[in-house]
Amino acid sequence: MNAESFLDGHLAQTTLYPLGLRVARAEGLDLILEDGRRIMDLISGIGPSAWGHGHPEILQALHAQIDRHLHTMVYGEFHQRSQDDAARLLTALLPPSLDTVYFVNSGAEAIEGAMKLAKRITRRGGFVACTGAYHGNTHGALSVSYNAERKAPFAPLLPNVAFMPFNDLEGLAAIDGSQAAAIVETVQGDAGIRIPSRAWLEALRQRCDETGTLLIFDEVQAGMGRTGKPFAFEHFGVVPDVLCLGKALGGGLPIGAFVAQRDWMRQLAHTPSLGHITTFGGHPVPCASAAAALRLLARHDWEAMERAGARLESFLRAHPLVVEVRRIGLYIAVELPDEAAVTRVIQRGLEEGILLFWFLSTPQAFRMAPPLNLTEADWARIWPPLQAALDAGQTSSH
Ligand SMILES: Cc1ncc(COP(=O)(O)O)c(C=O)c1O
Structure with a gap:
């Protein structure tokens, strides 16, 4: 065809x-x-x-949610049980510093939200990303992705994005204190499943700490059990400041999330108020299937x-x-x-x-x-x- x-x-x-x-x-x-x-x-x-x-448990959760309600209100205004359940089950599997979830509609949107959050927290503009990176196809996500052929027709993209070689200790010098965040796939997907060394991820964490740069892990593809642990960073003992999720998070329905500490997320609520908003992010139906998928993950x-x-x-x-x-x-x-x-x-x-x-x-x-x-x-x-x-x-x- x-x-x-x-x-x-x-x-x-x-x-x-x-x-x-x-x-x-x-x-x-x-x-x-x-x-x-x-x-x-x-x-x-x-x-x-x-x-x-x-999966029967995901279908059952979806049927129950559909019978209760579909969309009711834009993100963050109402209490909706499936949202609360999904956020509670997700954060229960994460370290204490990743205690607050912002649900969006896709992986790329999770990246966009994380990038905005990093700019808001650090008051800096640029980003460091990796050679071989794939973070999605919206403008911000494409800007921190590496494949030049895929980017060229859509230039200009975001300015001030530096690329460092993935899994290369010397390359970490690209993180120079001027950037809001380093954004890294914990295990690179589109680059052909590239698994970094623990030493590199530890040094990356250290370099970010020394330079006041946030560390964003993109686990849109590698997260939610794919690598043999609930989250890929658990293999390496390195915890990011912001975690991006998508794909399997929704158990087959569209949902993404960025996860960080509560007082940072609160900063998206003022100056300006509603500093990040979405109509459908955290929709109750994908949240219901995400909650069911998280229950499967917890007992896998x-x-x-x-x-x-x-x-x-x-x-x-x-x-x-x-x-x-x-x-x-x-x-x-x-x-x-x-x-x-x-x-x-x-x-x-x-x-x-x-x-x-x-x-x-x-x-x-x-x-x-x-x-x-x-x-x-x-x-x-x-x-x-x-x-x-x-x-x-x-x-x-x-
Ligand atoms: C590592 C990674 N980040 C982000 C994305 C973008 O997610 P989405 O296609 O849901 O926008 C993908 C999609 O393949 C991905 O593999």
Whole structure:
């Protein structure tokens, strides 16, 4: 299918090569197509469907919320139980300094809110971000993202953004005391699952403290259990000043959040008053599913998840086509010899009934981010098509 069929239907489409699958239903690991085919979703909808599609506890919470009320009032005016529940459950899993949640509608919006908060607190303008960074597609988020080709047509973006090499101790000198915040994906996603050293993150924290620069961790993709702990920063023992979340936070519904300490968040309430506002942020329906997803996170079997991740990693590494596997939890990049092999594997995967996917900025690797709670029976269904897809990657179609 090409993009024209979407445009003819009056729906904007920004990929020229959409997969174009016609989804009828989705349950657990499976997307069920209109023609009856089942495709196993090994990327969890690029993150949000981390508990599988339509988890019964999430659906139950949604039905109950829909029966109570939908939208009632813009963010922050009313008490709404699902908002309170989601914020309480989220902060219960976080360190005491991250005790106050501002709910927004998406990951990029969480980044925008965090950037505004950092400017408000420090009274500084600039930012430091990392090479390889991806923070979203709104103007602020794009400004602190790295891929020049994706940014150039939309220049000028925000001024005073410096880039430092990810996971490089000397690069930390870019944080010079003039910037409001350093914004960093705790584990980089679009750069092809880049896992930093603990030493670098510790030094980053220290450099931010020395220079009065806030440290923002973007865990829009790496958070909410994806890396094998509730939040990726827990692997490294480094706590940010502001944490950005999205994707899996909503259990399949759109919601994002930035989280910080209460007295900072209060500063968004004065000079000017309503210093950050949103109509739909913290909508009661996504908050209800976020609360249900947070309950799943709080009682997740991390050991079983790590066993599954390790097994998947060994399976991938054993294949002669695979050049490298970078994995933390169930967040995985599989590096192949070249871009053409990646496309062959993804295409064959679809024919075999599994969904793998490209990265935006890492053409020689494909991503895997399966649901966190797969059963033995699910995994048993995954191995044969995954093997066939990798085998097909070895043979050029030309
Ligand atoms: C690390 C990271 N930050 C921010 C975003 C932006 O989130 P959204 O697409 O919900 O705006 C993404 C999306 O992929 C992401 O991976």
